[in-house]
Amino acid sequence: MLPPLFRTRIKFCGMTRPGDVRLAGELGVDAVGFVFAATSHRRVEPEQAAAMRDALAPMVDAVALFMDSSADEVRQVLSIVRPSLLQFHGDEDEAFCRSFGLPYIKAVAMGADAPPDPLALHSRFPSASGFLLDAHGPGEAGGTGRAFDWARVPRGLTKPILVAGGLTPHNIHEAVVTTRPWGVDVSGGIEADRESPGVKDGARMREFVEEVRRADCG
Numbered sequence: 016m017l018p019p020l021f022r023t024r025i026k027f028c029g030m031t032r033p034g035d036v037r038l039a040g041e042l043g044v045d046a047v048g049f050v051f052a053a054t055s056h057r058r059v060e061p062e063q064a065a066a067m068r069d070a071l072a073p074m075v076d077a078v079a080l081f082m083d084s085s086a087d088e089v090r091q092v093l094s095i096v097r098p099s100l101l102q103f104h105g106d107e108d109e110a111f112c113r114s115f116g117l118p119y120i121k122a123v124a125m126g127a128d129a130p131p132d133p134l135a136l137h138s139r140f141p142s143a144s145g146f147l148l149d150a151h152g153p154g155e156a157g158g159t160g161r162a163f164d165w166a167r168v169p170r171g172l173t174k175p176i177l178v179a180g181g182l183t184p185h186n187i188h189e190a191v192v193t194t195r196p197w198g199v200d201v202s203g204g205i206e207a208d209r210e211s212p213g214v215k216d217g218a219r220m221r222e223f224v225e226e227v228r229r230a231d232c233g
């Protein structure tokens with residue numbers, strides 16, 4: 016039987032150590048994320064992120080993640096880190112997101128009462144490269160380690176979607192098989208323990224990738 020041509024993209028988020036970034040590249044991960052949200056326990060300084068970017072393998076995206084940062088803060092990060100993709104988790108509008116001249120992903124709060132309307136999302140963010148569906152409620156930060164009900168993933172989104180929130184090596188196979196997303200995003204589920212946010216665990220990173228690939232073959 017021919018192998019499947021499609022593969023689920025993988026993003027590891029909340030990276031804080033160059034060694035973890037290097038391993039992500041070796042494992043075939045498509046993107047790594049650096050968090051600049053003011054309230055995050057995984058927040059890094061731009062210089063720290065620049066050092067991680069230097070550890071990144073070619074053809075792997077460096078994603079800068081913001082939550083209601085000012086335009087000046089975003090521009091400062093861009094000049095130091097040179098990310099290839101942006102991710103916005105707050106109340107940023109379309110004009111703000113596209114004003115930096117880089118492709119971006121808009122996070123969507125799946126913890127709301129009603130699932131988002133695909134048409135409304137597309138018309139609010141026509142310039143988005145894709146949407147990241149995360150488990151947080153409206154106005155809350157991401158990286159909660161909570162999953163949402165994958166049956167609520169809206170159908171009819173024509174832009175790529177990434178499923179996020181509470182994914183681990185143990186549930187990622189089911190998440191991919193259930194939702195068949197463009198990509199998946201994980202942070203807490205590949206960390207060593209809850210006490211060390213941002214410190215990734217090599218064995219968990221590897222197992223996560225293996226499980227996504229197993230789902231791709233199913």
Ligand SMILES: O=C(O)c1ccccc1NCC(=O)[C@H](O)[C@H](O)COP(=O)(O)O
Pocket residue numbers: 028029050052054055056057058080081082104147149156157158159160161179180181182200201202203204
């Ligand atoms: O990670 C954070 O601390 C964070 C803070 C504010 C906004 C977004 C944040 N993280 C986003 C992500 O890391 C992921 O997109 C996603 O939320 C997955 O997190 P997890 O549930 O820990 O796998």
